[in-house]
Amino acid sequence: MMVRPDTQLRTIIRAMTEVVLPAVDPANQMAQEQAQVVVGTLLLMAERLPLQFQFDRDELQRLTDFAEQLAGVASGGPRTSDLITRLAADARAGRDVLERAKADPAELVDTVRQLRAVAGAVVDTVFADAAAAPCRDAVWHEVLTMSRDQLLRERAWVLPQGFEQDPSSLPSLDSLLGTAAATG
Amino acid sequence: MLTAEKILPRGHDKNAPQPAWIEDLRGRYTTEREIDAILTRRLGRRAGPGYAPQSLATLRAGVEALLHDELDEPFTVLDTRWLTGGASKVQMAFTLDWVEPGVGRTRTPMVLRMEPAESIVETSRLREFQLIRAMRGVVPVPPAYWVDADGSHLPYPALIYGFAPGATRPSTATSGVSGLGINFGPALRGPLASQFVEHLAAVHTFDFSGAQLGAFDVPQAGTQSVEWGLNWWARVWEEDCGEEVPLMNLAAHWMRQNMPPADRICVVHGDYRAGNYLFTEADARITALLDWELGRLGDRHQDLAYLATPVFGHLAEDGATFLASGLLPPDELYEAYEKASGLTVDPRRLHFYKIYNAFFLAALTLGTGYRIARGGKTHQDVLVAWLIGIGSLLLDEIRMLLEKGF
16 A cells, blocks of 8 residues: 555655745744744654654563563552552563564565565466466456455545545445454 | 566665666567657666756746757746646746747747656656647647757756646636546536537547657557557556556556557547646636647547546536536537547447556556655655555556456
8 A cells, every 4th residue: 555654754844845834934933933843743753653663562562571570579458469460460461462563564564565566476477378377267356356355445545635536435444444443 | 567577676676777677678668769768768867866946047047048049039038937737747937028930029928847857747848849839720739839858958858838828727616636626617517518529529630640740659550559558657657666556467468458459540638637728717718738748649549538537527516427527427528529520439449448547547646656756756746645545546447447347
């Protein structure tokens, strides 16, 4: 999927610095200052966004370690004991999340792109290789089926851009990604 | 398309193309010589700097340098100002005080149309210049005056043509960026639609045999023009895409297996839609057809399919009727076209060229748009990046058309 924040941020910063900022009224100090802060914030986001996941995972790793240490050394009365029990349980939950969060987002995107490339090459081969002729109908069907599902998600992703003629015909992105419960 | 060449090794950098890769692409995708030259030139420059913002003073100096070579009499470039002109080209309006041949000293409003470092539509200024000149007197186009085909005088290749009165949309209209989905309103649709069709018929019935179109290769009858077109856009897709889309591979194979022979070769505008012509609102008159950069010699069905591309139209007030290019339902436009041109509209070729057009638009938005926005190659990176969002609609159009079949 090509509509990604890294590309968007890069172009927004360029538009702000090369087109918008030079056109902001020099006499309007608040507008000048806020425009500069907007650019600074965008630069920070562009630099840090690729590291956001690693930062959060690193933080969870260290907090889980800390929680386990804390649960091991802390003791006290019933209220303290209850909280220590809860902290130990949350640390176990943290370990579970860490176990499931081993791959970096960049690795995930790279793998998606590699699969896209090789799948595309297989399509090319099937339609160029006479020996592959018997499977062409099946390949045709698989590509169209995958594309229908994938493109539904991509169209829902960019729905706010306003290109759809009938936006109500699209399912929500949450329902398509199965994230409604998680985000709700 | 050969499979082995398309799986690029990890680490291959399309932003720094190697000569061997460029030559391989040129060998696999035979197309018109000028298009090959333009695409090869852009790959050769890709690793170079991005677009550097240009001042009006710089462009004015470039225009003056060009005119010093072109004009014998003294001249003055006046009233320079920016024009917004979509996502693909930098445009500056100015007035030229000059001695016009056959007229004498006069002041003429003009437009400089210049490429950025890389455009979302990488095309030839020479071809655009020649085609606008050829169409003068056939359909309303501005007079094309001069061309700096290789950027000898200006920072990038450019042409200069006359300033045409009018606007691309009504003063109260709503539309998306780059002229997408312009709503002309019920009162304007009828008169604009009839001219829109008549002008297209005039383009397609124009006898180009005597025209000065040296930057165009004339295809043989049959499938050569469509094959050149397919190779053009398949090459652009391979050069630019940031990630493969198996549906694009499938569509390319379907098109190569189903290339329709053209019954006649004609001038094709290539980008004939709302937003690419000017009209004066008071009399609903089309004053200029613009954006000829995608023009070529080919099959009229390319334009006919294009004007009905979903993203260029919208639903009418009833919420159900699709208005092609914001004007009329496609069938009504095609019926009027057949009457105006005396040519037939073939549904099978329309179907083919709908897929062809969606393929090339997807290559531009998802491929080139991504590549040049990442590289900072244009004056409109933010707009180009915004247009990437249309790509999924275009791909879904391809999917639906492939599923539907002829």
